[in-house]
Amino acid sequence: EIVLTQSPGSLSLSPGERATLSCRASQSVTSNSLAWYQQKPGQAPRLLIFDVSSRATGIPDRFSGSGSGTDFTLTISRLEPEDIAVYYCQLYGRSPPFGQGTRLEIK
Amino acid sequence: EVQLVQSGAEVKKPGESLKISCEASGYSFPNYWIGWVRQKPGRGLEWMGVVYPADSHITYSPSFQGQVTISADMSARTAYLQWNSLQASDTAIYYCVRPVAYYDSSGYRLQVEYFQYWGQGTLVTVSS
16 A cells, blocks of 8 residues: 655745645556645645646646656645645545645745 | 535434435536545545446445445435444545546456545534
């Protein structure tokens, strides 16, 4: 069973800055089998990125995904106050695991 | 527009039974997998399982096999999550999800990709 570990656990940045969120898999991941979600306070999660780097419908191009093997990254360029949320990565599979999340705060 | 609308919050006592629902609209209900994700208070997300309404085939996460029952009613365009005997540890928000999923080359092992659509969540509180 592959375990996903996200870092940092929390992140506090100013508007306009760039956020880099990491997701590390315990084993190498085959093909582009990773997604990212955004969960704003009191809301359901929302799909941001699928297949490592494809943005979901309606997601602004400030959000981008990259990576391969065991290391994956969600980058949010030019942070906006509305980006306050917990971000989760998730691996495809027969029993798809989620990472534990990274909490993003805006200063 | 795809929509997943879940039933309202529930407060139950340990040992009681419960069935929560998720009504789908905006797509061909029989032909897409639909399922559930759990989020315990202040915690992360856990995939529970999915059902294919057209043939009622169900795949459970090993962590939830035997603990819950997932089902679907095509005529009502609704998926369900059911417990026979709730425990305090079942207290959580349960999200209805529509994943991208397919059978692999074996023809019987389900591969779940990403969760494209989410319901608004149903809070289940189990307390004596």
